[in-house]
Amino acid sequence: xxxxxxxxxxxxxxxxxxxxxxxxxxxxxxxxxxxxxxxxxxxxxxxxxxxxxxxxxxxxxxxxxxxxxxxxxxxxxxxxxxxxxxxxxxxxxxxxxxxxxxxxxxxxxxxxxxxxxxxxxxxxxxxxxxxxxxxxxxxxxxxxxxxxxxxxxxxxxxxxxxxxxxxxxxxxxxxxxxxxxxxxxxxxxxxxxxxxxxxxxxxxxxxxxxxxxxxxxxxxxxxxxxxxxxxxxxxxxxxxxxxxxxxxxxxxxxxxxxxxxxxxxxxxxxxxxxxxxxxxxxxxxxxxxxxxxxxxxxxxxxxxxxxxxxxxxxxxxxxxxxxxxxxxxxxxxxxxxxxxxxxxxxxxxxxxxxxxxxxxxxxxxxxxxxxxxxxxxxxx
Numbered sequence: 001x002x003x004x005x006x007x008x009x010x011x012x013x014x015x016x017x018x019x020x021x022x023x024x025x026x027x028x029x030x031x032x033x034x035x036x037x038x039x040x041x042x043x044x045x046x047x048x049x050x051x052x053x054x055x056x057x058x059x060x061x062x063x064x065x066x067x068x069x070x071x072x073x074x075x076x077x078x079x080x081x082x083x084x085x086x087x088x089x090x091x092x093x094x095x096x097x098x099x100x101x102x103x104x105x106x107x108x109x110x111x112x113x114x115x116x117x118x119x120x121x122x123x124x125x126x127x128x129x130x131x132x133x134x135x136x137x138x139x140x141x142x143x144x145x146x147x148x149x150x151x152x153x154x155x156x157x158x159x160x161x162x163x164x165x166x167x168x169x170x171x172x173x174x175x176x177x178x179x180x181x182x183x184x185x186x187x188x189x190x191x192x193x194x195x196x197x198x199x200x201x202x203x204x205x206x207x208x209x210x211x212x213x214x215x216x217x218x219x220x221x222x223x224x225x226x227x228x229x230x231x232x233x234x235x236x237x238x239x240x241x242x243x244x245x246x247x248x249x250x251x252x253x254x255x256x257x258x259x260x261x262x263x264x265x266x267x268x269x270x271x272x273x274x275x276x277x278x279x280x281x282x283x284x285x286x287x288x289x290x291x292x293x294x295x296x297x298x299x300x301x302x303x304x305x306x307x308x309x310x311x312x313x314x315x316x317x318x319x320x321x322x323x324x325x326x327x328x329x330x331x332x333x334x335x336x337x338x339x340x341x342x343x344x345x346x347x348x349x350x351x352x353x354x355x356x357x358x359x360x361x362x363x364x365x366x367x368x369x370x371x372x373x374x375x376x377x378x379x380x
Contacts, residue, residue: 001058001059001060001062002015002058002059002060003059003060003061003062003129003131004029004033004059004060004061004062004131005033005061005062005063005130005131005132005134005135005138006129006130006131006134006177007130007177007181008130008177008178008180008181008184008187009026009027009030009180009181009184009186009187010180011177012026012029012030013026015059016029019051019054019058021051025047025048025051027186028044028046028047029044029047029055030184030186030187031186032044032047033061033138034138034181034184034186034187034188035186035187035188037138037141037142037145038061039060039061039063041055041056041059042056062131062135063135063138063139064081064082064083064132064135064136064139065081065082066079066080066081066082066139067080067081067082067088068080075095076092076093076094076095077092077093077140077144078090078091078092078093079091079092079136079139079140081132081135081136081139083108083128083132085125085126087108087109087125087126088108089105089107089108089128089132089136089164089165089166090105090164090165091103091104091105091136091139091140091164092164093140093144093156093157099158099159099194100144100155100156100157100158100159101157101159101160101161102136102137102140102141102157102159102160102161103161103163103164104133104136104137104160104161104162104163104164105128105133105136105164105165105166106127106128106133106162106164106165106166106167106168106171106174106175107124107125107126107127107128107165107166107167107170107171108124108125108126108127108128108165108166109122109123109124109125109126109165109166110122110123110124110165110166110167111123111124111167111170112167112170112200112233112234112235113234114200114220114222114232114233114234115231115232115310115312116222116232116265116267116304116310116312118305118307118309118310119165119166121307121309121310124166127166127170127171127174128166128171128174129174130174130175130177130178130181132174133174133175133178134178134181134182136164137157137160137182137188140156140157141155141156141157141188144156144157155188157188158190158194159190159194159195159196160182160190160194160195160196161195161196161198161218162175162195162196162197162198163196163198163218167199167200167202168197168198168199169197169199169202169205169206169209170202170205172205172208172209175197176209176212176213179195179197179213179215180213182195183195183213183215191256192214192215192216192256193216193256193257194216195215195216196215196216196217196218196261197209197215197216197217197218198217198218198219198220198263199217199218199219199220200219200220200233200235201219201220201233201235201236201239201244201247202235202239203239203243203244203246203247206247206248206250206251207247207250207251209251210250210251210253210254210255211254214251214254214255214256215255215256216255216256216257216261217248217251217255217260217261218260218261218262218263218300219244219248219260219261219262219263220233220263220265221262221263221264221280222263222264222265222267222271223236223271223276224271224276224277224279224280224282224283225241225279225283225288225290226240226241226290228270228271228276229241232267232270232271240290241283241290241291242289242290242291245283245290245291245293245295248260248295248297249293249295252295252296258296259296259297259298259333260295260296260297260298261297261298261299261300262284262297262298262299262300263300263302264280264299264300264301264302265302265304266301266302266303266304266314266315266319266320266323267304267312267313267314267315268304268312268313268314268315268316268319269313270312272315272319272320272323273319273323274322274323274326276323277322277323277326277327278326280299280327281326281327281330281332284297284299284332285330297332297333298332298333298334298335299327299332299333299334299335300334300335300336300337301320301323301324301334301335301336301337302337303315303317303320303336303337303339305339320336321336324336
């Protein structure tokens with residue numbers, strides 16, 4: 001059985017053509033699946049009966065099975081989805097006054113192994129398929145429409161961030177068709193400015209994304225220099241800051257926004273000193289050996305969400321504010337992310353799911369200490 005959630009519109013056109021159907025039938029089918037949330041072919045009333053019969057015999061709209069749904073006191077919703085073989089992924093909806101944001105996973109686990117990320121400490125099992133990525137949006141959108149009693153045509157979700165479990169750009173072949181379905185007017189009709197891919201810095205794939213499907217880009221930076229970033233984000237050893245910032249500048253030529261978002265997780269005594277804030281400013285301005293040109297950006301400071309295996313602590317709010325002030329006074333737009341969904345472990349860096357670790361990540365992480373460079377001591 002073919003899962004129709006695996007196809008973007010052009011893929012669905014090709015699939016329908018193989019059944020002798022014209023393009024407009026694929027468009028109708030795409031609308032039924034994504035705009036109306038329909039999975040039963042018999043209820044797709046404007047499709048010809050012979051086509052409905054052919055689809056029922058050879059295809060399905062195969063959604064993910066939700067294992068659990070948790071609702072936070074602040075309105076955040078977290079779903080745990082079964083993806084088979086003992087693995088599960090997490091998806092989070094964050095309601096805000098001006099938008100509804102869905103945080104989507106791209107892998108069961110993550111192979112990057114960032115020190116401050118709960119998913120990374122779980123290790124890596126496998127990439128999700130396009131259908132499994134899209135199914136998170138499919139389930140959340142239509143579940144929320146029912147719960148909120150929204151009228152036909154109204155959206156519950158108008159902002160998607162690929163910031164859940166996994167490194168999206170290490171699952172590129174599945175990611176791009178999923179993004180196209182999100183953007184397609186016959187699918188979810190999201191703006192390129194409202195779809196964000198977050199990466200730890202897979203340089204060659206940043207360049208490919210700018211060519212294939214440029215959407216908003218967020219980069220997990222977390223350090224002002226290569227020495228510290230090597231410890232916090234191991235991928236930096238392969239793609240150091242000079243290469244990463246060069247890719248960011250190239251991406252801006254095609255990006256729907258005129259800035260890159262740099263995510264910076266605030267770790268007590270590790271990367272949060274005023275000196276490191278000034279180092280970050282110099283890096284962004286192109287005043288260091290790692291960056292010879294400025295990068296148009298916004299800096300998003302993220303309060304760390306502690307978990308026992310990390311050995312790290314959250315920076316005090318006062319130190320976060322001093323850091324933010326240093327960067328902001330240098331003329332760089334700086335925000336401090338509000339923590340959401342803490343009571344259901346749905347905040348940034350906390351998504352862990354259930355992953356069968358096939359990469360021995362915890363053993364590898366235990367060999368790499370994190371230096372304490374300022375403030376209160378942090379155990380390594």
